[in-house]
Amino acid sequence: MNPASKPRLLVLIPLTGADRAELAGHFDVLYAPDAQQRAQAIDQHGHTVRAVLTNGTTGLTTDEIDHMPALELAGALGAGYENLALDHARSRGIALCNGAGVNADCVADHAMALLLAAVRAVPQFDAACRAGVWRDALPMRPTLTGRRLGIVGYGQIGAKIARRAAGFEMTIGYHNRSPREGVSARYFDTPLALAQWSDCLVVATPGGAQTQHLIDHAVLDALGPEGFLVNVSRGSVVDTAALAVALAQGTLGGAGLDVYEGEPAPPQALVALENVVLTPHVAGTSPDVRAASIRHFIANATQCFAGAPLLTPL
Structure with a gap:
């Protein structure tokens, strides 16, 4: 698939090379797992981003959402979503999902x-x-x-x-x-x-x-x-x-x-x-859970861009 035909995905959380490769099969991935990369990516490429992958701890702010006018989907990789600006996203008509149940x-x-x-x-x-x-x-x-x-x-x-x-x-x-x-x-x-x-x-x-x-x-x-x-x-x-x-x-x-x-x-x-x-916040993490969570997000995004109901909407 031509990268230009794939929706641009902004990833705000650390992922393994295998995770990123899996996502790259479906998205034009913009990887920004730390604060400096995140700010730079949103400033330079925010207008092209159609989906964001984050988690409950990392979140997504109202200001960041406002810098992404093309954003259609914001997803939390795990079940938590406490730091996502849900109401603001909903006011923009942005679809929201999480990985409920996967881990x-x-x-x-x-x-x-x-x-x-x-x-x-x-x-x-x-x-x-x-x-x-x-x-x-x-x-x-x-x-x-x-x-x-x-x-x-x-x-x-x-x-x-x-x-x-x-x-x-x-x-x-x-x-x-x-x-x-x-x-x-x-x-x-x-x-x-x-x-x-x-x-x-x-x-x-x-x-x-x-x-x-x-x-x-x-x-x-x-x-x-x-x-x-x-x-x-x-x-x-x-x-x-x-x-x-x-x-x-x-x-x-x-x-x-x-x-x-x-x-x-x-x-x-x-x-x-x-x-x-x-233990250092590892209860929901394992290689099989991470792989399943990535697949689950891809499935939610596929539904979103096809105009179909999300699997695990927020």
């Missing part, structure tokens, strides 16, 4: 891995073993099986976490903006009520202003000194300062975080604490 299995797997690691102190036991410390000198850890699991955000990821937790014979409760039809898990109308009931709380809700610090001091206090928190959603959902105090003072038993406020800088209030397991 749900991977995120759910990682959530369970963090929960097990936090409850069973896997990183701490690993370090002790490497240092030659035997089990008699170490505290025993709780069993996960049979405990009460609260899930904040019962979308595709939350449902998959519940399915995995059922294998551990856990009783499931959840909080969502409204009850889900056909869900057997117990519904709680506030995160606080859910935390009061739960032994372990997994956060899988979207980020953004509506969920800012949804998990606050009161929720953490309700979980209690034998409770555990896992966050695989967005760092903004959990009050980091309150979490650090709860972990340091032992009013919360432990935590596993894949996301945190101030990414990508390490969460300084947490890094010195032994009762928290940290």
Whole structure:
């Protein structure tokens, strides 16, 4: 295909060579994964861009949209879209999509891995073993099986976490903006009520202003000194300062975080604490997930430019 006949795509996030090659089969790709390249690309070529590929963290601003008069589609590679100027894009008639559901299995797997690691102190036991410390000198850890699991955000990821937790014979409760039809898990109308009931709380809700610090001091206090928190959603959902105090003072038993406020800088209030397991926002990433996400965006774009409904519209 002649590159001139392909729609120009502005990519604002880091991609592998294989990802870019896949996109190049369908688009004239303009790759700008850092702030300087981004500003230069929009300034020099914004008027020719018909599609943008970004993610929830990187986003797309109103000013950038205004510098792209030919823009028809803005897509988030993953499920998150909290920093996309949605209302402004809609006012321009720009189609919006995300990768909802594509990485749900991977995120759910990682959530369970963090929960097990936090409850069973896997990183701490690993370090002790490497240092030659035997089990008699170490505290025993709780069993996960049979405990009460609260899930904040019962979308595709939350449902998959519940399915995995059922294998551990856990009783499931959840909080969502409204009850889900056909869900057997117990519904709680506030995160606080859910935390009061739960032994372990997994956060899988979207980020953004509506969920800012949804998990606050009161929720953490309700979980209690034998409770555990896992966050695989967005760092903004959990009050980091309150979490650090709860972990340091032992009013919360432990935590596993894949996301945190101030990414990508390490969460300084947490890094010195032994009762928290940290991973660098990798829950939804794997080679197979990335390849599937790229294919999913291409499918959404193909629908858009054909005048057909998007697969996962926002």
